[in-house]
Amino acid sequence: MNRLGLAGAYLIAFILKPVMDGILPGHAGNGNLILCLTTVLIFLFDDYVPIITIGTVFAILDDLVYGIYCGPEAISTLVVCLAIIAIKYFFNNENYLNALIVIAVSTWLEYTVEWGIYCATGATYTYGYVIKIILLNVIVNTIVGMIVYAVMYSRIRKKKYEKLYR
Amino acid sequence: MRWIRNHKLISFLILVIVVCSVILISSVATMGKSNPVSKAINSVCMTVLKPVNAVTNGVGETLSDIIHFKDIAEENDALREENEQLKEQLAKATLTSNELTELKNLTDALNYKGLAESGKMVTGDIISMSDSRWMNNFTINIGSDDGVKEGNIVVSGRGLVGTVYSVSGSWAKVRALVDENSKVSFKIAGNMQLIGIIGSFTNGELSGFMLDSNAKVEKGDTLITSGMGVYPTGLEIGRITKVKYDSDSQLQKVTVKSTVDFSALQKVTVII
Numbered sequence: 001m002n003r004l005g006l007a008g009a010y011l012i013a014f015i016l017k018p019v020m021d022g023i024l025p026g027h028a029g030n031g032n033l034i035l036c037l038t039t040v041l042i043f044l045f046d047d048y049v050p051i052i053t054i055g056t057v058f059a060i061l062d063d064l065v066y067g068i069y070c071g072p073e074a075i076s077t078l079v080v081c082l083a084i085i086a087i088k089y090f091f092n093n094e095n096y097l098n099a100l101i102v103i104a105v106s107t108w109l110e111y112t113v114e115w116g117i118y119c120a121t122g123a124t125y126t127y128g129y130v131i132k133i134i135l136l137n138v139i140v141n142t143i144v145g146m147i148v149y150a151v152m153y154s155r156i157r158k159k160k161y162e163k164l165y166r
Numbered sequence: 167m168r169w170i171r172n173h174k175l176i177s178f179l180i181l182v183i184v185v186c187s188v189i190l191i192s193s194v195a196t197m198g199k200s201n202p203v204s205k206a207i208n209s210v211c212m213t214v215l216k217p218v219n220a221v222t223n224g225v226g227e228t229l230s231d232i233i234h235f236k237d238i239a240e241e242n243d244a245l246r247e248e249n250e251q252l253k254e255q256l257a258k259a260t261l262t263s264n265e266l267t268e269l270k271n272l273t274d275a276l277n278y279k280g281l282a283e284s285g286k287m288v289t290g291d292i293i294s295m296s297d298s299r300w301m302n303n304f305t306i307n308i309g310s311d312d313g314v315k316e317g318n319i320v321v322s323g324r325g326l327v328g329t330v331y332s333v334s335g336s337w338a339k340v341r342a343l344v345d346e347n348s349k350v351s352f353k354i355a356g357n358m359q360l361i362g363i364i365g366s367f368t369n370g371e372l373s374g375f376m377l378d379s380n381a382k383v384e385k386g387d388t389l390i391t392s393g394m395g396v397y398p399t400g401l402e403i404g405r406i407t408k409v410k411y412d413s414d415s416q417l418q419k420v421t422v423k424s425t426v427d428f429s430a431l432q433k434v435t436v437i438i
Contacts, residue, residue: 018219018294049178056182060189065211066294068198068303068331068341071190078183121194123301123345129369 003050006041010058013037017062031144032107032137034058038077039106040148042084043093044156052081069121076113080106094153096146103145107138198339199316200332212293212337216307219293288312289435293337302328302342302370302428306436313438314338317396322434325402325425326350326391330436340434343403344370344424351395352403354381355388364389364403364422372404372424375417383409389422398437 013033020031038055042048059074067073084102091098111134115127170177200208290308308314310333320327320340329348332339343350344367352374354360360381364374376383387406393399408421 015214015218018215019222048175052179052182056186060186061207061211064204064208065215065305066296068296068301068339068345069190070193070198070204071186074186075183075190078179078186082179117190118301124366124368125301126369 003054006050007054009037010034010054014058014061017066031140032110033144034062035077035080035107035110036103036141036145036148039080039084039103039145040099040152042081043088043099043102044149044152048081048085052078055081068118072114072117073110075117076110079113080110083109096149099149099153100142100146103149104138104142107141107145108134111137198331198341200334200339205334208337209334212305212307216293216336219291286313286438287435288314288438289433290338291433292431301345303331303340303345304342304431305337305339306434307337308436309333309335309337311335314436315438319397319401319437320434321401321437322426322431324427325404326397327426327428327431327434329396338436342426342428343367344372344428349395350374350397350403351392352389353392354383355390355402361392362389362420370424371407372422373419374422375412375415375419379411379416379418381418383418383420385409388425 013036016033020033034055038051038059041051041055045051055077056074059077060070063070063073084106087102087105091102093099111130112127115123115125115130119125288308290306290312292304293307294305296303306320314330314333316330316333318330318338320330326343328340328342328345330338331341350364350372352362352364354362360376360378360383362374362376362381364372366373383406385406385408389403389406391397391399391401391403402425404422404424404426406420407423410419410421411417412419
């Protein structure tokens with residue numbers, strides 16, 4: 001995988017966040033592009049180290065710019081990466097239904113871990129309250145993630161096809 | 167060393183987890199306040215994100231106006247009516263020049279510094295919202311260059327928003343009142359003798375108690391800051407949603423919903 005291209009993709013995702021927040025006012029339902037990108041890339045590719053490195057760096061940047069503390073999103077993104085690596089042993093990654101389930105579960109897991117970290121630091125939100133709010137995020141992230149997956153998967157298929165019939 | 171060479175992925179993951187944990191612990195230990203390194207990184211990010219945000223905010227506002235056209239027309243009518251009522255109230259409440267001179271003399275004699283004198287105000291746009299969707303912290307496009315300092319109070323047209331917890335040259339981070347764990351002393355608008363304290367925050371709602379257990383408060387009453395503590399007097403906090411007498415503590419407890427709609431906030435004012 002081209003590492004420069006990977007960093008470029010993450011940079012675009014990072015810059016596009018305020019675009020999504022600005023165009024869709026009312027921040028409750030906007031997608032987390034960095035999470036979508038990390039989920040799809042880890043699910044599709046086996047070269048984990050660059051994806052986790054760049055993904056974590058951008059998650060830390062996201063925390064620095066948007067969060068109260070630096071680190072909750074980075075740690076929750078790491079947990080999501082580990083979960084997807086484990087899931088890949090049981091799921092075929094070249095399947096749209098599996099991708100849909102993985103992206104939805106990843107979003108739920110990301111926000112649940114993040115909520116746990118914030119609770120440990122003194123936040124007073126109950127899980128019941130949080131789950132109601134993140135439900136919309138799970139839906140939006142799944143849609144955005146599926147678009148990213150479709151684009152990436154079609155490129156992989158094209159490359160495989162070219163290799164096979166060259 | 168051999169184990170690390172044989173288990174490269176696991177070693178790498180452990181290293182990343184340790185680094186992230188150290189970053190998180192140090193951030194929590196400093197209560198989220200930025201250090202020079204994070205301020206520098208943040209400033210670079212803000213330089214990139216500010217113009218993007220300015221363009222998209224404009225597009226977003228236009229889209230929102232189109233989507234909510236009917237609501238805006240209704241709101242406009244309601245505001246026009248309210249404006250008329252306020253004009254009438256203003257005419258009744260306007261002080262005569264003698265009364266004004268008397269009050270000025272009195273404030274000079276008592277060396278009183280109210281909100282108008284002690285606090286200049288500076289207004290800014292919200293340039294980024296929290297990624298944790300249930301929390302209400304955000305970044306604004308004004309910072310220490312405009313006189314903003316850590317701990318400054320942030321308000322909007324609807325009332326008290328929160329406080330500035332981290333600041334740099336051209337930006338400042340604001341934590342919402344509903345996410346803070348600080349105590350706020352309040353009065354009931356319309357009956358300034360009814361005083362209470364807000365002491366706990368759950369799920370974005372505030373709860374507190376009245377100092378007088380026999381205080382007559384009811385659902386819908388508006389709470390304003392009393393002026394005791396860090397918050398200046400007269401800022402709207404929220405409306406009472408529930409009143410309950412707690413026989414164990416013998417206190418009249420109130421649950422309050424903030425009047426500020428955090429998801430719709432676009433501009434805020436910092437009292438500096």
